[in-house]
Amino acid sequence: MSGYTIKDIAKECGVGVSTVSRALNNHPDINKETKKRIMEVVEARKFSPSTTARDLKRIRSNTIAVLVKGLDNPLFHKMMDIFQLEIESKKYDFVFQRVGAKDDEISVALDMIKERKLKGIIFLGGNFTHSEEQLETISVPFVLATISPGKNVNTDIYSSVSVDDVKESYKITDYLCSIGHKRIAILLPDNGDESVGSLRLEGYKQALSKHGITVEEQLIRYSVDEGDSFSMENGYKLMRQLLSEDIYFTGVFAASDKIAVGAMKALLEAGKKIPEDVSVCGFDGLDIARYYHPTITTIVQPIDDMAGRVITQLFSLIEETEANSQITFEGKLLVGESTGPV
Amino acid sequence: MSGYTIKDIAKECGVGVSTVSRALNNHPDINKETKKRIMEVVEARKFSPSTTARDLKRIRSNTIAVLVKGLDNPLFHKMMDIFQLEIESKKYDFVFQRVGAKDDEISVALDMIKERKLKGIIFLGGNFTHSEEQLETISVPFVLATISPGKNVNTDIYSSVSVDDVKESYKITDYLCSIGHKRIAILLPDNGDESVGSLRLEGYKQALSKHGITVEEQLIRYSVDEGDSFSMENGYKLMRQLLSEDIYFTGVFAASDKIAVGAMKALLEAGKKIPEDVSVCGFDGLDIARYYHPTITTIVQPIDDMAGRVITQLFSLIEETEANSQITFEGKLLVGESTGPV
DNA sequence: TTGTATGCGTTATCAA
DNA sequence: TTGATAACGCATACAA
Numbered sequence: 030m031s032g033y034t035i036k037d038i039a040k041e042c043g044v045g046v047s048t049v050s051r052a053l054n055n056h057p058d059i060n061k062e063t064k065k066r067i068m069e070v071v072e073a074r075k076f077s078p079s080t081t082a083r084d085l086k087r088i089r090s091n092t093i094a095v096l097v098k099g100l101d102n103p104l105f106h107k108m109m110d111i112f113q114l115e116i117e118s119k120k121y122d123f124v125f126q127r128v129g130a131k132d133d134e135i136s137v138a139l140d141m142i143k144e145r146k147l148k149g150i151i152f153l154g155g156n157f158t159h160s161e162e163q164l165e166t167i168s169v170p171f172v173l174a175t176i177s178p179g180k181n182v183n184t185d186i187y188s189s190v191s192v193d194d195v196k197e198s199y200k201i202t203d204y205l206c207s208i209g210h211k212r213i214a215i216l217l218p219d220n221g222d223e224s225v226g227s228l229r230l231e232g233y234k235q236a237l238s239k240h241g242i243t244v245e246e247q248l249i250r251y252s253v254d255e256g257d258s259f260s261m262e263n264g265y266k267l268m269r270q271l272l273s274e275d276i277y278f279t280g281v282f283a284a285s286d287k288i289a290v291g292a293m294k295a296l297l298e299a300g301k302k303i304p305e306d307v308s309v310c311g312f313d314g315l316d317i318a319r320y321y322h323p324t325i326t327t328i329v330q331p332i333d334d335m336a337g338r339v340i341t342q343l344f345s346l347i348e349e350t351e352a353n354s355q356i357t358f359e360g361k362l363l364v365g366e367s368t369g370p371v
Numbered sequence: 372m373s374g375y376t377i378k379d380i381a382k383e384c385g386v387g388v389s390t391v392s393r394a395l396n397n398h399p400d401i402n403k404e405t406k407k408r409i410m411e412v413v414e415a416r417k418f419s420p421s422t423t424a425r426d427l428k429r430i431r432s433n434t435i436a437v438l439v440k441g442l443d444n445p446l447f448h449k450m451m452d453i454f455q456l457e458i459e460s461k462k463y464d465f466v467f468q469r470v471g472a473k474d475d476e477i478s479v480a481l482d483m484i485k486e487r488k489l490k491g492i493i494f495l496g497g498n499f500t501h502s503e504e505q506l507e508t509i510s511v512p513f514v515l516a517t518i519s520p521g522k523n524v525n526t527d528i529y530s531s532v533s534v535d536d537v538k539e540s541y542k543i544t545d546y547l548c549s550i551g552h553k554r555i556a557i558l559l560p561d562n563g564d565e566s567v568g569s570l571r572l573e574g575y576k577q578a579l580s581k582h583g584i585t586v587e588e589q590l591i592r593y594s595v596d597e598g599d600s601f602s603m604e605n606g607y608k609l610m611r612q613l614l615s616e617d618i619y620f621t622g623v624f625a626a627s628d629k630i631a632v633g634a635m636k637a638l639l640e641a642g643k644k645i646p647e648d649v650s651v652c653g654f655d656g657l658d659i660a661r662y663y664h665p666t667i668t669t670i671v672q673p674i675d676d677m678a679g680r681v682i683t684q685l686f687s688l689i690e691e692t693e694a695n696s697q698i699t700f701e702g703k704l705l706v707g708e709s710t711g712p713v
Numbered sequence: 714t715t716g717t718a719t720g721c722g723t724t725a726t727c728a729a
Numbered sequence: 730t731t732g733a734t735a736a737c738g739c740a741t742a743c744a745a
Contacts, residue, residue: 034721034722034723035722035723035724036722036723039732044731044732045731045732045733046722046723046724046732046733047724047725047726047731047732047733047734048730048731048732050723050724050725051724051730051731053723054724058730058731059730059731060730060731063730063731077482078722078723079427079485079486079721079722079723080486080723081423081426081427081486081487081721081722081723082427082721082722082723082724082737083722083723083724084423084723084737085421085423085424085427085721085722085723085724085737085738085739086722086723086724086725086736086737087723087724087725087737088724088725100442100448100451101445101448103443106442106443109442109469113469113471125467125468125469126467127451127455127467129455140419143374143421144421144422144423145423260658261658261659261661261662262658265662290659290662290663291662293662293664294661294662294663294664297664316602316603316604317603317632317659319603319636320603320607320632320633320636321632321636321663321664322635322636322639322663322664376737376738376739377738377739377740378738378739381716386715386716387715387716387717388716388717388738388739388740389715389716389717389740389741390714390715390716392739392740392741393714393715393740395739395740396740398740400714400715401714401715402714402715405714405715420738420739421737421738421739423737423738423739424721424737424738424739424740425738425739425740426721426739427720427721427722427723427737427738427739428720428721428738428739428740428741429721429739429740430740
């Protein structure tokens with residue numbers, strides 16, 4: 030862990046610094062013998078070049094950044110493991126950047142592109158409500174993971190890998206309807222126009238409409254709290270409120286498993302039986318859905334496959350073998366113990 | 372978002388680059404007027420100096436790094452929010468680095484110190500089983516958060532903020548004993564000698580011994596899986612195994628809330644009643660402990676206070692107003708619905 | 714108080 | 730295939 034520089038190595042090997050640089054970067058124009066000799070010294074001295082200096086000089090680095098918004102989403106942890114593994118196995122550098130809930134991921138990205146001369150970016154999570162102009166300022170290949178911008182954005186200028194939130198919400202709401210539920214509350218993280226929440230609301234409405242059920246505003250609930258709006262706490266509060274208002278409902282669609290957990294706790298506390306009195310379902314397919322008691326009916330997002338596809342897509346873009354595309358994965362309806370016929 | 376450099380700004384202002392640099396860094400030897408003029412241009416052009424170039428040049432940066440091991444621990448998320456907030460409010464730069472489960476946090480730290488000329492480091496999580504020699508290689512102030520090295524390490528050379536795992540485990544095991552449990556299983560993440568798991572085991576043993584209960588090896592269970600050993604899945608598997616062996620027990624101490632959740636699911640699935648047949652408790656005080664059904668008896672770690680103290684301590688070290696110290700917080704026994712008298 | 718010049722460690726350019 | 734040298738963008742010693 031050293032103050033060694035490329036200069037020291039050059040001196041020790043009796044060659045010029047540029048030759049060492051060439052050896053380090055697998056440059057073609059170098060004698061195999063000298064390269065070997067240099068690399069031996071590099072190993073011996075445990076020398077590793079300063080990425081800081083590299084980034085300063087290089088036109089383009091070998092670094093791929095993952096910008097994640099909403100670290101507390103367990104879905105993302107597994108995906109990040111896969112990202113890191115895949116990226117490093119392809120001999121790229123991996124850097125991970127947290128984006129605060131209030132921060133703008135695009136300006137963070139722009140900053141990093143400039144600083145680190147990024148080769149590619151993965152945006153993981155966030156409400157990607159950016160305009161075309163903003164997206165176009167990103168000058169390197171990027172893939173949006175688990176998210177997708179509004180439908181009015183030109184599909185040529187971005188890549189994304191996600192489930193179709195509208196469709197999957199439709200699927201699970203449809204399931205509730207199909208087992209006889211007519212009065213279904215929906216618990217949403219926020220009332221943003223372009224958030225995942227709004228997409229899931231849309232699917233919910235479509236399903237109700239298909240079954241000839243009128244959408245009732247009083248059954249649509251938004252978290253009002255600051256902070257993590259997908260939290261159990263929010264689910265709990267929303268359900269308490271709902272119960273206190275004495276509104277009749279037999280089913281609940283929570284926009285995430287965590288919200289579902291909080292809601293179920295409120296129901297159970299209130300002496301309701303799940304699913305006999307109220308059926309509840311969530312969204313995401315987190316571990317907790319399988320380990321809660323009762324297990325939670327949910328939409329499982331195929332995150333392993335999605336993560337893999339994100340990587341494939343990003344490298345296709347980098348290697349220019351493929352153009353931008355939007356990839357949609359199918360979620361799986363996992364029926365648990367939390368739902369049943371009316 | 373720019374290719375602007377300090378040079379461009381200098382030219383535009385009709386001053387030298389060093390004057391701009393002085394303005395940017397709040398250097399004292401500068402005319403207020405010129406500084407103001409420069410800063411206006413800086414604002415107007417949205418210029419921000421390249422940290423890459425800065426890091427290369429500077430002896431010491433203004434950056435504090437948080438190295439996190441075990442991102443999937445929800446405790447850490449809240450702490451990280453606090454870290455970021457506090458660090459940035461003190462006008463330091465904040466950088467967040469993920470450390471893989473198999474990676475050595477010290478070498479990661481050493482790397483970053485060299486590259487980023489770090490001013491301080493916070494180590495969050497991990498099994499800090501490092502020797503004095505290793506700790507001493509860290510040349511900048513650092514604080515270990517939620518962890519503490521082995522007792523045989525000289526306390527002068529490191530700072531830490533954590534709960535006393537032995538004591539807290541003792542506390543909760545003692546509670547189980549005090550309500551009549553004599554046959555208490557313990558579910559541990561791993562059998563590492565210096566891990567938190569081993570500390571929690573130690574507290575468990577001490578409590579049993581105080582109550583005159585013999586420690587039985589067959590009631591001590593270690594996760595064997597790769598990956599996240601604190602997972603619900605591990606808890607589930609351990610409990611299934613335990614149940615299949617037909618060993619008699621009335622209490623379970625899981626070394627984390629997540630393990631407890633998995634274990635409880637296995638118990639409930641097997642038709643056991645909690646707490647009538649088996650009492651279960653966890654450790655950490657995660658949200659899920661309050662929202663599981665039944666709620667889980669656990670040790671709540673005062674993470675907000677701990678996070679704040681970590682920051683205070685780190686800045687004391689940086690400003691050299693205080694020497695290294697080990698700070699221990701008291702956990703709170705939160706009795707839930709998952710435990711009861713035999 | 715300000716500007717000029719040098720160097721941080723590396724890669725890129727060019728000539729050898 | 731190599732080596733000297735000029736950048737990269739900035740901070741700083743030194744000169745003005």
